[in-house]
Amino acid sequence: xxxxxxxxxxxxxxxxxxxxxxxxxxxxxxxxxxxxxxxxxxxxxxxxxxxxxxxxxxxxxxxxxxxxxxxxxxxxxxxxxxxxxxxxxxxxxxxxxxxxxxxxxxxxxxxxxxxxxxxxxxxxxxxxxxxxxxxxxxxxxxxxxxxxxxxxxxxxxxxxxxxxxxxxxxxxxxxxxxxx
Amino acid sequence: xxxxxxxxxxxxxxxxxxxxxxxxxxxxxxxxxxxxxxxxxxxxxxxxxxxxxxxxxxxxxxxxxxxxxxxxxxxxxxxxxxxxxxxxxxxxxxxxxxxxxxxxxxxxxxxxxxxxxxxxxxxxxxxxxxxxxxxxxxxxxxxxxxxxxxxxxxxxxxxxxxxxxxxxxxxxxxxxxxxxxxxxxxxxxxxxxxxxxxxxxxxxxxxxxxxxxxxxxxxxxxxxxxxxxxxxxxxxxxxxxxxxxxxxxxxxxxxxxxxxx
Numbered sequence: 001x002x003x004x005x006x007x008x009x010x011x012x013x014x015x016x017x018x019x020x021x022x023x024x025x026x027x028x029x030x031x032x033x034x035x036x037x038x039x040x041x042x043x044x045x046x047x048x049x050x051x052x053x054x055x056x057x058x059x060x061x062x063x064x065x066x067x068x069x070x071x072x073x074x075x076x077x078x079x080x081x082x083x084x085x086x087x088x089x090x091x092x093x094x095x096x097x098x099x100x101x102x103x104x105x106x107x108x109x110x111x112x113x114x115x116x117x118x119x120x121x122x123x124x125x126x127x128x129x130x131x132x133x134x135x136x137x138x139x140x141x142x143x144x145x146x147x148x149x150x151x152x153x154x155x156x157x158x159x160x161x162x163x164x165x166x167x168x169x170x171x172x173x174x175x176x177x178x179x180x
Numbered sequence: 181x182x183x184x185x186x187x188x189x190x191x192x193x194x195x196x197x198x199x200x201x202x203x204x205x206x207x208x209x210x211x212x213x214x215x216x217x218x219x220x221x222x223x224x225x226x227x228x229x230x231x232x233x234x235x236x237x238x239x240x241x242x243x244x245x246x247x248x249x250x251x252x253x254x255x256x257x258x259x260x261x262x263x264x265x266x267x268x269x270x271x272x273x274x275x276x277x278x279x280x281x282x283x284x285x286x287x288x289x290x291x292x293x294x295x296x297x298x299x300x301x302x303x304x305x306x307x308x309x310x311x312x313x314x315x316x317x318x319x320x321x322x323x324x325x326x327x328x329x330x331x332x333x334x335x336x337x338x339x340x341x342x343x344x345x346x347x348x349x350x351x352x353x354x355x356x357x358x359x360x361x362x363x364x365x366x367x368x369x370x371x372x373x374x375x376x377x378x379x380x381x382x383x384x385x386x387x388x389x390x391x392x393x394x395x396x397x398x399x400x401x402x403x404x405x406x407x408x409x410x411x412x413x414x415x416x417x418x419x420x421x422x423x424x425x426x427x428x429x430x431x432x433x434x435x436x437x438x439x440x441x
Binding site: 040048070071168 | 200224234237239
């Protein structure tokens, strides 16, 4: 995995229309983006569509990346995630016809190699860790699987209204804890 | 809708980023994103707050055909004319070293099929252990953004391909195997024809220059040996310049007058 500095550099080159840099950017980041997207969509065919759209957007919008706002990979992941969530909310054409192989639910986060545990992530995990265990699980499930409240309420066996209130309280607490 | 009415766009932004909105709410959030800069800022902030969570996602190597699909959409994005004109320039980077070639993402032991197995069935927070030197995130980034990234040209592929198929989609096979010979032959035959014509033209012009040069030096250094038809007065007369009838006396005069004084 390339460092944020290298990825920022590649993004800057892509802004100038450098196709070679774009190819290297893809090579350096595609596994991460695909991991994120596949976890949300759980179908390789849909994930491939989203990857294509995500990288075309990254190509077009590379100039919008602001190094002061986020890391380059987080910026790219945000684009891919947004598209994946949009896609997951659409009726899915391949559903039920056996065309796309459905990958098993994978709800939880993996582990982070220690050298990748950034200060920002540590702060965030500390804040999430202050929530009650049930709410920790809810937030992480929501983020990694991008489940709607209805889906979450089924998974967590919790009435939707209660879940919504709990979700929002948790987000407010995370916001206050981060002071960001 | 109730969120917008009550002005509770904070929660909407947070849930938009988290990904828990239902389709209808998501559509509302998206139209708000186009209309309301305030809301855009809130969404950006939440993306920043939660952004680093991606570090806990296991990378999964995508199939190569995904890149082929993206690449197939690229010709319309790459400014092709510029590439076809510009020769493959030598690496110009003498100021900035080219970025280290990113290692091809490590072949993931967990392929798409086995994603589930690599992950715990229920999410738990990994232990937060202070790690020796955490890679600094955003803070290190600003500088390189201004550095002009050297384009270390990936050998000729982008430069050649658009020339061959300026508008067409490139199929993966075409790119992997060296581009086939027919189109190139056509191109080079045309080029050779043009080159030959220019060479002939240049040769003729050189001859003309040599002839004029020879005539001028003959006039200057050996006027008496120049055949009468080619003497200045005669030439000027042929060309149609009137010399006011003073040609014969004037011709021998200049050299002599020089020596007289």
